[in-house]
Amino acid sequence: MRILMVASECFPLIKTGGLADVVGAVPFALEAEGADVTVFLPGFPTVLSGLKSKKTLAKLKDVAGEPAKLITGKTAKGLSIIALDAPHLFNVTGNPYQEKNGLDRADNAIKFAAFSKIAAQLAAGDFKIPEFEIVHAHDWQAGLTAAYLKAMGRDDIKTVQTIHNLAFQGNFPKHIMSNIGLPDEFFRDYGLEYWDKVSYLKGGIVYSDHVTTVSPTYALEIQSDASGMGFGGLLKSRGQDLSGILNGIDLDVWNPETDPDIAANYSAENLAGKAKNKAALQKKMGLRKAKDVPLFCVISRLTTQKGLDVLAGLVDHIVLSGGQLALLGSGDSTIEAAFLAAAKKHPTEVGVQIGYDEPLAHLIQAGADAIFIPSRFEPCGLTQLCAMRYGTVPIAGRVGGLNDTIIDASPAALAKGVATGLLFSDIDVHTLSATIDRAFALYRAPKIWAQMRRNAITQPVGWALSAKAYMALYADLLKAD
Ligand code: ADP
Ligand code: GLC
Numbered sequence: 001m002r003i004l005m006v007a008s009e010c011f012p013l014i015k016t017g018g019l020a021d022v023v024g025a026v027p028f029a030l031e032a033e034g035a036d037v038t039v040f041l042p043g044f045p046t047v048l049s050g051l052k053s054k055k056t057l058a059k060l061k062d063v064a065g066e067p068a069k070l071i072t073g074k075t076a077k078g079l080s081i082i083a084l085d086a087p088h089l090f091n092v093t094g095n096p097y098q099e100k101n102g103l104d105r106a107d108n109a110i111k112f113a114a115f116s117k118i119a120a121q122l123a124a125g126d127f128k129i130p131e132f133e134i135v136h137a138h139d140w141q142a143g144l145t146a147a148y149l150k151a152m153g154r155d156d157i158k159t160v161q162t163i164h165n166l167a168f169q170g171n172f173p174k175h176i177m178s179n180i181g182l183p184d185e186f187f188r189d190y191g192l193e194y195w196d197k198v199s200y201l202k203g204g205i206v207y208s209d210h211v212t213t214v215s216p217t218y219a220l221e222i223q224s225d226a227s228g229m230g231f232g233g234l235l236k237s238r239g240q241d242l243s244g245i246l247n248g249i250d251l252d253v254w255n256p257e258t259d260p261d262i263a264a265n266y267s268a269e270n271l272a273g274k275a276k277n278k279a280a281l282q283k284k285m286g287l288r289k290a291k292d293v294p295l296f297c298v299i300s301r302l303t304t305q306k307g308l309d310v311l312a313g314l315v316d317h318i319v320l321s322g323g324q325l326a327l328l329g330s331g332d333s334t335i336e337a338a339f340l341a342a343a344k345k346h347p348t349e350v351g352v353q354i355g356y357d358e359p360l361a362h363l364i365q366a367g368a369d370a371i372f373i374p375s376r377f378e379p380c381g382l383t384q385l386c387a388m389r390y391g392t393v394p395i396a397g398r399v400g401g402l403n404d405t406i407i408d409a410s411p412a413a414l415a416k417g418v419a420t421g422l423l424f425s426d427i428d429v430h431t432l433s434a435t436i437d438r439a440f441a442l443y444r445a446p447k448i449w450a451q452m453r454r455n456a457i458t459q460p461v462g463w464a465l466s467a468k469a470y471m472a473l474y475a476d477l478l479k480a481d
Contacts, residue, residue, distance in 0.1 A: 001474060003030065004132040005039045006119040008096065008112070008141035011253075013041065013050045013075060016095060017301060018247070018382045019139060019164045022214070025250035027079055029467030035474075038132070040119050042111070042141075043071065043085035044096055051081055058127040064089060064114040070127060077252075084118055086111075097141075109172040112141045112200065113180035120148035123157050134474045136160045140170025143204035144182070147192065150207050151182055158477040161204035163213040165379050166222050166229045167305060170200030194230070205234060209477050211242045212470075214380035215401030219244030227377060245470060246404055247380040248463035254365075254386050256457075261362035268457045271391050274366065281367030284360070285326045285351025294323045294443040297368035297392075299361045299383050302331030302339070307374035307397060307427045312338035314433055319349045321440050326368060327352045328360055365390040369449075370439055376427050378402050384421070388456040393449070394421035395439055405461070409442055409452060420456045 009015055011024030027037035041047050048054075051073030058070040068086035075081060084090070089111040098104055105111075119142060125131035135157055137145040146159040176198050177187050187193050192203045205211050213219050221227040223236040235242060252258075257267045263280035266273025275291065282289050296318060300306045312335055318325055327339050327350075336354050343352040353360065365371070371387040373396040380401030384394035388405075396402040402423065409419035422442075424435040443449050 001035045001134065001471075001478070002130065002132045003035050003037045003134045003136060003474065004119065004123050005037060005136050005138070006116070006142040006145050007039065007138040008042055008115070010039055010041055010047075010075075010079075010081070011250075013047045013081070014044050014096065016097075018380065021249065021382055022164070022247055023138060024075075024079070025248065025253070026463055026467065026470070028077070028250075029248070029463035030470060032464075033467050033471045035471065038080045038082055040082045040084070040122060042090045042096070042115050043083040043087075044090050045093060047081070047083050048085060050075065051083065052076065057082065057129065060118070063118065064110050070118070070122070082122065084115055086114070089114060108170070109176045109198075109200075110179060112170065113144055113176075116142055116144035116200075117148045117181060119145045120152060120154070123149065124152060124154050132157065133478060134158050134160065136162065137204055137208070138162045139164050140168055140199075140201035140204070143170055143200035143202070144180070145204070146207035146209075147182055147186060147203040151186070158210075158474070158480075159208040160210045160212060160473065160477070161208035163201070163205075163211065163222070163379070166201075166231060167377075169194070169202070169229070169231075171195075171197045172200070174198055202231065202234065205231065205238060209241065209480075210473060211235070211238055212473070213242070213244050214247045215404045216244035216246070217403045218377075218379045218400040221377070221400060243473070245466050245473070246401060247382060247385070248466050249382055249385045249389065249461055251389070251462045254362075254389050256366060256390050259362055259366065261359035262366040263363065266366075266391075268391070268454070271453060271457065274391060277363065277367035278369070279367075281326055281363055282324070284363065285353070286347065287324050287326065287351050288348040290324070294369045294440065295367065296323055296325050296395075296439075297364045297371050298325070298327040298329060299364055299371065300329045300331075300373070302329045302335040304332070305376055305378075307376050307432075308335050309338070310427055310429055310432055311372055311374050312342065313429055314436060315339070315342035315346070315350060317433055318436060319346045321436065323349075323436075323440065325350045326364055328355075328357060328364055330354050330356060361386075365392055368392050369443065370395050373397065373402060374424075374427055374432055375399055375402060381405070385461040388420060388459045389461050391453045391457040393439075393452050393456055395435060396421060396423055397427050398423040398425045405459075407455070409438070409448075414448060417451055418455060419452050420459055421452070
C-alpha cells in the first residue's frame with residue numbers, strides 16, 4: 001500500500017511540537033505492517049540540510065509565482081522524504097509559522113496552499129513517480145490537499161485528514177481564494193467557508209474520505225459545541241467518518257536503556273539509575289541535591305492550553321510542601337515570567353529553563369519523579385507517554401488523550417495495583433492544589449509510589465497498536481470502491 005503523508009513537521013528535521021514526533025515515528029510502524037510510506041514536507045532549511053542521498057525529482061516552473069524543485073532524500077533513520085524546495089516560501093528560520101514577534105507569517109495562506117496543491121499532484125502521479133493510494137494529511141497546513149484532489153477529479157485516491165489540535169485552524173481572509181487555484185464554488189458552507197473566511201482545516205474535514213484525531217476521548221470531545229472550537233456541529237455531521245487513534249512515541253528515540261542524553265541508563269527491571277539522573281538533573285538546574293524530596297517537572301509549550309498559568313500559581317505550595325520543580329519550556333511571556341519569578345524566589349528548589357532543548361527534555365524525563373500536564377484540553381499529549389516510558393509519574397488533566405493513556409490513582413485503581421498516574425478534572429487552583437497534595441501523599445508511601453512507577457514504565461506506549469488501526473482504516477477506505 002503506497003501512502004503519502006503530508007505534513008509541515010517531521011522529527012528530527014523540523015519540530016515545534018508533537019506533530020513532528022508523530023510524523024517522524026508513525027511511518028516506521030506502518031512500514032512494519034507492510035506499508036510503503038513517503039513523507040512530503042516543506043523545504044525548510046533544516047529539512048533540506050538534514051536529508052541524505054538527495055536527488056532532484058522535478059523542476060517546477062511556477063509555485064506561487066516562482067520556480068521550485070522537488071527533492072527526494074532520506075532521514076538518518078531511513079525515512080523516505082520528498083521536500084518542496086521553494087526558497088521564496090520556506091527559507092525561514094525559527095518558528096516556521098510565526099515571526100519573532102509572535103505574529104503569524106504573512107504568507108502562510110499562500111505557502112501552505114501551494115504545498116497542499118503540490119501534495120495532491122504528487123499523489124496523482126504528476127511527477128513521474130507512481131501514484132499513491134492513500135494520502136494522509138496532517139493539520140491545517142496540509143488541509144487543502146483533499147480539496148485539490150477533489151478539484152482534480154481524483155476521488156479514487158483515498159484521503160485521511162488528521163486533526164492534531166483543533167485550536168489551529170488555518171483561517172484566512174476570503175480574498176485568498178483568488179490566489180490559491182481552487183474553483184470559486186469551493187468557497188461555500190459545506191466547503192471551505194467558515195464565518196466568511198477560508199478555513200484550510202475545514203477543507204480537510206469536509207473533503208477528506210475520513211477524519212481522524214489523536215485519541216478516542218478527543219474524538220468525542222470535538223463533536224460537541226463546548227470543545228469543538230466552532231467545528232463541533234461539522235465534526236458531528238462527519239461522525240460516521242471520524243475516529244480517534246491514539247498516538248504512540250518512538251521507542252528508539254525514547255529508551256531509558258540506551259538514551260545517550262541521560263546520566264545513567266536504566267530499565268523497567270531495574271529503576272535504580274533514576275536516582276543518578278535525579279542528582280544530575282538537580283545539578284544541571286541548580287537545585288539542592290536531595291534524594292527524598294519529590295522532584296516534579298514540566299516540559300511544555302507554556303500556553304493556556306497546557307494549564308500552566310494555573311500551575312504557576314502553585315509553585316509556592318509545591319515548595320512549602322517540600323517538593324522541587326524543574327521546568328523546560330517557552331511560550332506566553334506572562335507564564336514564562338511567572339515561573340522565572342518563582343525560580344528567583346526559590347533558587348534551590350525551582351529551576352526554570354526557558355527555551356527548547358531536546359537533550360535536556362530527556363534528562364528531565366529520566367531524573368524527575370513526576371511530570372505536570374495540567375492541560376485544559378489535550379488532543380493526545382506525548383510527554384505523559386515519554387514520562388511513563390521513563391518511570392516518571394504523570395499528573396494530568398482528565399481530558400483528551402491524557403484520559404485515555406493514564407490510569408488515575410483512585411482508591412479502586414490503587415487497590416488493584418494498576419494506577420500509572422494522577423488525573424484531575426476542572427483545571428483550577430483548588431483542584432490542582434488538592435492533586436498536588438495527593439501526589440505528595442503517594443510519594444511518601446514508597447511501596448505505592450514504586451508500584452506506580454513500575455506500572456508506568458511497563459505501559460505500552462509505542463506505535464504498534466495504533467499502526468494496526470491506521471492500516472485497518474486505510475484498507476477499509478480502499479475497499480469502499
Ligand atoms: P504539543 O504538541 O501540544 O506541544 P505534545 O505533548 O504532543 O504537545 O508534544 C510535545 C513534544 O515537544 C514532546 O516531544 C516534548 O518532549 C517536546 N517539547 C515541548 N517543549 C519542549 C522544550 N521546551 N524543549 C524540548 N522539547 C520540548
Ligand atoms: C498537538 C496536540 C497534542 C498531540 C500532538 C501530536 O500538538 O496539542 O496533544 O499529542 O499534536 O498529535
